[in-house]
Amino acid sequence: MTVVAYFLFTRAPWTASTLHHSSQDFPERPSVDPIFNIDLTMEDMMARMRYRGLPASLVRFRKYGSTYQLAKWFKPTIHTMDMINIQSVWGSRWNEWGIQPSRLPAMAPFCGKGFITTDGPVWQRSKALLAPSFRGSNKYIHESFQTAVTDFLDKLPSDGETVDLQPLFSLMFFKSAREFLLGAAALVKTDGSICPVSDAAFLEAFQGSMRGCGIRFMLGPLRFLVPKVLTFNHWRIVHQYMDFYVELALSNRATELSNQSDNGMTGNKPQKPQSLLQNLAHHTDEAVEIRHQLIQAMMAAQDTTAALMSNTLFLLARNQAILARLRDEVASINTSKCRVEELKSPRLLHNTFSESLRLYPIFTGLGRTALVDTILPNGGGPDRDQPVRVTAGTKLLANFYALHRNQDVFGLDVEEFRPDRWEQTHPNIWQYMPFGGGQRSCLGQQRARADATFLLVKILQTFGKIESRDDSGWAGDTRLTTWNANGCKVALFRK
Numbered sequence: 001m002t003v004v005a006y007f008l009f010t011r012a013p014w015t016a017s018t019l020h021h022s023s024q025d026f027p028e029r030p031s032v033d034p035i036f037n038i039d040l041t042m043e044d045m046m047a048r049m050r051y052r053g054l055p056a057s058l059v060r061f062r063k064y065g066s067t068y069q070l071a072k073w074f075k076p077t078i079h080t081m082d083m084i085n086i087q088s089v090w091g092s093r094w095n096e097w098g099i100q101p102s103r104l105p106a107m108a109p110f111c112g113k114g115f116i117t118t119d120g121p122v123w124q125r126s127k128a129l130l131a132p133s134f135r136g137s138n139k140y141i142h143e144s145f146q147t148a149v150t151d152f153l154d155k156l157p158s159d160g161e162t163v164d165l166q167p168l169f170s171l172m173f174f175k176s177a178r179e180f181l182l183g184a185a186a187l188v189k190t191d192g193s194i195c196p197v198s199d200a201a202f203l204e205a206f207q208g209s210m211r212g213c214g215i216r217f218m219l220g221p222l223r224f225l226v227p228k229v230l231t232f233n234h235w236r237i238v239h240q241y242m243d244f245y246v247e248l249a250l251s252n253r254a255t256e257l258s259n260q261s262d263n264g265m266t267g268n269k270p271q272k273p274q275s276l277l278q279n280l281a282h283h284t285d286e287a288v289e290i291r292h293q294l295i296q297a298m299m300a301a302q303d304t305t306a307a308l309m310s311n312t313l314f315l316l317a318r319n320q321a322i323l324a325r326l327r328d329e330v331a332s333i334n335t336s337k338c339r340v341e342e343l344k345s346p347r348l349l350h351n352t353f354s355e356s357l358r359l360y361p362i363f364t365g366l367g368r369t370a371l372v373d374t375i376l377p378n379g380g381g382p383d384r385d386q387p388v389r390v391t392a393g394t395k396l397l398a399n400f401y402a403l404h405r406n407q408d409v410f411g412l413d414v415e416e417f418r419p420d421r422w423e424q425t426h427p428n429i430w431q432y433m434p435f436g437g438g439q440r441s442c443l444g445q446q447r448a449r450a451d452a453t454f455l456l457v458k459i460l461q462t463f464g465k466i467e468s469r470d471d472s473g474w475a476g477d478t479r480l481t482t483w484n485a486n487g488c489k490v491a492l493f494r495k
């Protein structure tokens with residue numbers, strides 16, 4: 001009975017479209033279910049599970065326009081790749097849009113309140129807590145990162161055996177992020193106990209958690225349908241791991257503070273940056289709050305640069321001409337000078353990362369929710385060039401995968417990997433947004449670029465030949481960040 005009523009209701013002529021539609025609205029992606037858009041959610045889920053979600057999103061923009069909406073009973077969800085609307089939401093009207101209404105309910109049980117899940121004062125406070133650690137680490141290639149790179153290169157097969165670099169990059173960046181976030185100091189409690197969760201188990205659970213959060217995020221109010229095996233089971237392991245280190249830091253705080261003041265008296269020697277955990281333990285005794293801040297920092301620092309490296313090697317292994325030019329370019333770079341300013345990014349290398357991030361942005365899309373009644377400046381009306389009124393609670397999803405494929409900005413060959421395009425193409429900050437934009441743009445951008453440059457230079461200087469060992473194309477697997485479902489399978493030959 002309920003099912004029949006539901007279908008009669010949802011197929012009735014007075015759908016949300018007729019209720020909401022006015023001449024100044026955006027074009028609409030039609031749905032047979034104006035309450036929850038279950039049909040569209042299922043269609044998108046299926047495309048996503050087949051790793052076709054991103055190309056399918058491009059087709060929809062071509063079909064409906066640069067900004068279109070999904071009409072739900074109460075509030076539409078707006079999808080956009082229009083620079084003018086993105087500039088308004090991320091730039092001029094940024095404080096009228098927030099992330100908390102959609103992210104916090106989906107992610108709070110995993111990572112609580114922090115800079116990734118909140119707006120306003122809580123976001124500002126979290127950002128202020130993180131900034132000193134990120135600022136300090138932006139000045140040079142961190143020692144822990146250099147050690148992780150050396151270890152990574154030593155362990156790579158170098159005789160042409162096929163290797164998938166994607167999980168290895170992930171592990172390497174995890175190790176360096178762990179040290180940067182948790183510190184290299186004591187990993188054992190005074191009673192001799194060690195963390196009950198291994199690094200490998202943590203990493204697997206962390207990535208599972210990201211995937212689970214991604215699905216919860218996508219399902220919105222239907223998130224309760226996501227089975228626990230995709231969420232709570234992973235979260236529990238991540239929490240156990242973090243809680244061990246938080247407890248350790250809180251109990252060691254007094255000693256660390258006195259060590260720190262000793263370091264402060266060591267004359268001209270530069271102070272070593274503290275770990276984020278040490279900084280946090282300095283500011284609060286709240287173990288759960290510290291755990292959540294750490295998980296959110298780990299989300300930002302670990303997954304992202306690893307995905308950039310994996311995508312870039314995937315592309316380079318298929319473009320031997322670029323690889324050869326890059327090898328020449330970096331041959332004389334001295335990587336022992338590891339201050340970020342000293343490791344000046346060579347031009348082609350810089351363009352290579354820009355192009356990799358254009359084709360495969362790590363965050364293929366980001367969302368915002370209108371916190372107040374506001375307007376979007378473009379895309380409404382019969383000619384799709386009028387402003388549209390938007391009421392508080394409306395969700396907007398900006399699609400950077402599509403934004404970076406705008407032929408008016410990047411040329412007709414947008415699907416090509418062509419780093420040299422960056423010699424002529426100079427998109428403005430709202431046409432190319434791999435690191436977001438405006439007030440909430442990436443705090444780690446400089447560090448990510450520097451680490452990636454350092455690692456790629458080392459790889460190019462170590463291996464004389466890098467060949468692709470996989471004919472499949474890039475297939476976007478969107479967790480919270482987007483990865484290639486086919487990994488990065490290559491053969492490496494040491495010089």
Ligand code: HEM
Nearest residue numbers: 115300301304305308362434435436440441442443444448
């Ligand atoms: C290739 C690597 C990276 C990419 C593509 C990337 C991308 C982004 C993007 C798109 C945002 C904006 C999120 C939003 O608007 O909701 C962001 C924010 C942020 N990123 Fe990154 N990121 C990278 C690496 C890093 C690293 C290594 C760190 C830390 C060491 C970091 C720290 C942050 C922080 C703290 C924020 C939040 C800033 C705020 O809320 O004000 N990111 N990142």
